[in-house]
Amino acid sequence: MGYGIMKLQEKAKYHERIMSDFDLEEEMGLSKDAALAVLLREDLEVHSAEVLKMRISLLQDEIKRTEEAIALKSDAQKRAEDFFKKI
CATH class of the missing domain: 1.20.5 (Single alpha-helices involved in coiled-coils or other helix-helix interfaces)
Structure with missing residues (x-):
């Protein structure tokens, strides 16, 4: 596995952890299935x-x-x- 792929995976894991800690409903009044919430959780690696x-x-x-x-x-x-x- 190349260094670039590893960096992307690290960033994806970090983003996933941040998003799991960030309660969109509480912080922004968004439900988990709101378009912005879905967009923020999307896997960009694909x-x-x-x-x-x-x-x-x-x-x-x-x-x-x-x-x-x-x-x-x-x-x-x-x-x-x-x-x-x-x-």
Whole structure:
């Protein structure tokens, strides 16, 4: 077994241990079968480099979408606070 494979296996075991210690439901309000929870537990070792690159691209798009949702919520909250300051 090559050094690279061993490093990947070590990282996978570490990730698995961290994820088992991290209670997604308690910490983030996610159930164990929520899409994000499943994604975080997924074994990346079974995917090709090309698939992993596509995964990164999709995740970057999802990060942008999430950041836009945060910005909209922040803006709405600020408008509401400004409205109630005037009352």
